[in-house]
Amino acid sequence: MKQLLNLTCFFLKRRLKDGFTIGYNLIFPVIMVLLLGYLTNRNFGDIVSSYQYYAIVTIPFCILMSITTAAYAAKDCAYQKTAMRFVIAPVSTTQILMANVLSCTIAFFLCYFVLFFGVVWIYRLAFSMTWLYIPLLYLSMSFLVSAIGTWIGNGMKDFLIIKNIMNIPVGLLAFLGGCFYPIGSMNHIFRFIIHLSPLTWINQAMFRCVFSESETNAVLTSMLLFLVGFVCCLIGRRSFRKEEFLYGELPGYEK
């Protein structure tokens, strides 16, 4: 337990100092909200403004995109050529993996927690107690994407392949989840297929928390996300290969 805590704190410090984490999880969402909000300003009514809509749907999308950041974090030791020291130290594989998952979870959660309250303050969303369930959603999503990212990161040597492959399903899920445009409002076919994306369920839970003061969806979705994240941790542990953990090259990252 002490070793896990030690490793988690170390990895967390690295994540919080990492420009990759800050850039993708703090700066990028802000730009997305401002840009999409501005471009679609006239398409939204009085109840929900375009800025409010994108402030809510952009954060889950960016958390999902953090799979790439978590995969990168899993490869950090290999790129720094220090992975060997972790493998020869009296630290178990499970501890290494869980430290990576937990450190990424905390780092992502902190970024999006700050971002959400920044958005609330800027766009003057009316506060209600059900909002307190939104951080729970962020935490469960962060845990899930960290688990998936760690699993994928430790299963592949080449980070660029991971990055390129992951962008496709994440983009598709985000499109279906209404992260770029509320496609569910277009026709009944779209209204059906959007439910194939987990982002739809998450976004709906968020909207219910913010505008309908209903937390049931948020709690159920969070529990489900935690459960799937835990399963991904188990799969990641089973499929862990020391060779993949030890070696990896990232162009432009040489010491």
Add this chain to the structure above:
Amino acid sequence: MEELLKVEQLVKAYGEKRVLDHMDFSLFKGEILGFLGPNGAGKSTTVKCMTDIEQFDEGAVYYHSKRLTDAKSFLAFKKELGVVPQEIAIYMDLSAYENVSFFCSLYGYCGKNLKERVKNALTYTGLWEHRKELPSKFSGGMQRRLNIACAIAHSPRILIMDEPTVGIDPQSRNHILNTIRQLNEEGTTVIYISHYMEEIDAICDRVIIADHGVLIEEGGTKELKRKYADQGYEKLEDIFLHLTGEALRDEEGAS
């Protein structure tokens, strides 16, 4: 002499290619064992199998006559093991002190005890004055010494050094060799892997020579010189070339 570690009939193959073919040797308490072999001889693979980085196909490793069979027994063994990898395995964006401190903490040390150990390791390697500096600003020799400091801070009983003096100036090399002698005098048993015969001759009590994954010779340095003197081979390098051949090796190491 007390047998500390025994490598018994290790076999390891990558596909069709056998890189270790019944590798068999012992390490005795308090000695410095030189491990020689041309590229592709199986030196690094032997170390990886001994330290549980790679799994071997056949054979066994014993520590204090107890067979290391599972992750748990290897974890206990790793607490008493220090490895200086061939590649420099340190974080370039952390100070020398932070590097040694973190890697030592993986062995369960904390607080005052940890600070003392870090200080000792950095003093041993002549880096205490540079403890606050980033390794990226260090010379090659200083980085090598920091690589060693990270491996000795937890006072291992067995220290495996894989070509620790590659590409450094004679002053740094001399300092490293003196450090190894001093560590050995204080009770650390050392396995020293190198291509530099004069280093092996200067610090090792006993030598094992491997080629094509097989142990082909072993004995005390003086004993070997006496044995081969009749055949006109007086230096360790001559004996090595006689045993392994003078033909150029294009074979890549397994690492």
